[in-house]
Amino acid sequence: MSILINKNTRLVGQGITGNQGLFHTKRMLAYGTNVVAGVTPGKGGEWILEGKIPIFDSVKIAREATGADTSVIFVPARYATDAMFEAADAGIQLIVCLTEGIPVRDMMQVRNYLDNLGVRLVGPNCPGIITPGEAKVGIIPGDIAIPGNIGVVSRSGTLTYEVLYALEEFGMGVSTCVGIGGDPINGTNFIDTLALFEGDPQTDKVVIIGEIGGTDEEKAAEFVANHMTKPVVGFIAGQTAPPGKRMGHAGAIVEGGTGLAADKVKALDAAGVKVAKHPAEIPNLLQL
Amino acid sequence: MKLHEYQSKLVFADHGIPIPKGRVAASASEAKQIAEELGGPIVVKSQVLVGGRGKAGGIRLAKTPIEAEEMATQILSMEIKGLPVRKVLIDEAVNIEKEIYLGITNDRAARKPVMMASSEGGVDIEDVARIMPEKIIKVHIDPLLGLRDYQARDIAASIDLSRSLWRDFIKIAHGLWKAYESCDATLAEINPLVISGDGKLLAVDGKMVIDDNALFRHPDLAEKRDLDVEAQSEIEARKYGLSFIKLDGDIGCMVNGAGLAMTTMDIIKLFGGEPANFLDIGGGASAEKVSAALRIILSDPNIKAVLINIFGGITRGDVVAQGILAALEDVKPQVPMVVRLVGTNAKEGRQILSEANMITANTLVDAAKKAIAVAKGDNV
DSSP states (O other), rough: SSSSOOOOOOOOEETSSSSHHHHHHHHHHHHHHEEEEOOOOOOOTTTETTTTTEEESSHHHHHHHOOOOOEEEEOOHHHHHHHHHHHHHTTEEEEEEOOOOHHHHHHHHHHHHHHHHHHHHSSSSOOOOETTTEEEEEEEEEOOOOOEEEEEEEOSSSSHHHHHHHHHHHHHOOOEEEEEEESSSSSOOOHHHHHHHHHHOOOOEEEEEEEESHHHHHHHHHHHHHOOSEEEEEEOOTTTOOTTTTOOOOTTOBBBTTTTTTHHHHHHHHHHOOSSSSSSHHHHHOOO | EOOOOOHHHHHHHHOOOOSEEEEEEESHHHHHHHHHHHHEEEEEEEEOOOSTTTTTTOOEEESSOOOHHHHHHHHHEEEEETEEEOOOEEEEEEOOOEEEEEEEEETTTTTEEEEEESSSSSHHHHHHHHHHGGEEEEEEEEEOOOHHHHHHHHHHHHHHHGGGGHHHHHHHHHHHHHHHHHHTEEEEEEEEEEEEEESSSSEEEEEEEGGGGGGGOOOHTTTTTOOOOOHHHHHHHHHOEEEEEESSEEEEESSHHHHHHHHHHHHHTTTTOOOOOEEOOTTTTOHHHHHHHHHHHSSSOOEEEEOOOOOEESOOOOHHHHHHHHEEEEEEEEOOEEEEEEEHHHHHHHHHHSSSSEEEESSHHHHHHHHHHHHHTOOO
16 A cells, blocks of 8 residues: 555656656656656657657547546646646546646646645645655656655655655665645645555655745644654754745745744644654654 | 835736826936926835835935935935835825725635735734734635625725725725736735825835746736845846855855755754855756856855755756866865765766865765864864
């Protein structure tokens, strides 16, 4: 078991005929992910990667022809909003959007629309999801995680790799790792993912990696205290970030006194989450 | 990206919100001319992107065009909180009966815009929120439906606005929503929205913040960016697609990924050092980008050491290593450099860097400790 994706996931890639999309689709395939289709309007009927993947003009046609249930979006910011609406309307159940730089207004519309349809979104501005040994959707390097019983959820990209790497060095395996993205408005959040891990028989412990901005970590802490039986270890990036400045991620900003790293650490601590001072401490804290 | 008061108010006016008569001036003589055109008492308002302009003497009342010219001369020579005043707004003075607050911002937690109003306008709304939170009315707006009439009416009633003003207020609320929506704003604020002596509503001060991610839809707004509020290094970084924020320490940081960049800063601090900057070189960093990043870091005279931390994913270690070599050739840094390379093609990258005179580290903690030591002048 795992959460969100596994070897049975049937993946359609939106925008995978572009440079980055093609590169990462090759890697997803090599990892064993069941990539069944690609969508690029105007290129329907073509095949990519030595005839392994058929391209369709729309997600709807791709889903009808291949039974795709999950979509990964590689398209640039100005087209990504439409790509998410299209996937949802085509009946895709899980949309993973990697795109960075989508306007906040678009994300508020997308999120409200998808919620009404009951479609799950992961991202945007995220590295995707990996269930080690089964499938990966997105760009998380496959070789830094081994199968195991630790669930990982993070707002970051390379910081997540750093943590996966630290776990692997210790011989610790991962059930599923979910990058929920660094935007102020995203799809699946910490609480959604924690709830999935709590219900997943393969997951015994959870690592939550947060950063400055917003109050999602504080809400996650409340959820851990009230609803989680599995132990949780945390890390928060941005202790040294100055207020009022956006630290790379659109959502990583301390505004009007909210979003401070210290508050998040305090909330997690109070909820019984062991908070690491730096990523290399995480494996030790998981062993306690 | 913040808009100036005069820019925000022009956007408001375009959406049917009444604003005082007036125009912006870049010189005292221009200010005088505008005052002559307006006739009567006027207000000279400095246009800088910081709060507290009034307290700093950046907003003055003038009775005559000559007085307006004198005040504009004074204000245009001022610096407010470190920012030079380059323009003044010359507005007709308004006879103020009452000041209210009306604004829209994004509520992250609710994932919706929220309209906020208060009968206590003219002061910082965050102060009102702290001292008398019950005086702030909040109404969430469905991003798919937009602001509805009844919501605007509810707000008018909740801030005890006299019924005779409801119609005008609802029109202003809709105008503000339209301005907010059509500009992809993350904040649109009228403070104060004034009830004048003759019983009319008027947006006397205005503020807008535009979503940087949406500027591709608004080339006209993107041109309005005021570069005075940013450090020169931050402007330079944006040109190369780098995310850079200057800090006060002495250890320069070059990292791929925002979360890892923050973590690198935090670890430097944790072990007793002070980071000089936040810098995310992004995915797939080219030699040109790495070179630009290094140049920007080293343009800070406080730098005593540089820590490069790259976790290869999309970014390949060998490409970054080549970039570093090219950058070293180009920039010729005089400070010690510590590099830590992990992930995709890290081995090849380390091989490439072995010829360069750099200090290497295997873990992030090790890298931070070494950078702190060499910044203090110790050997490692």
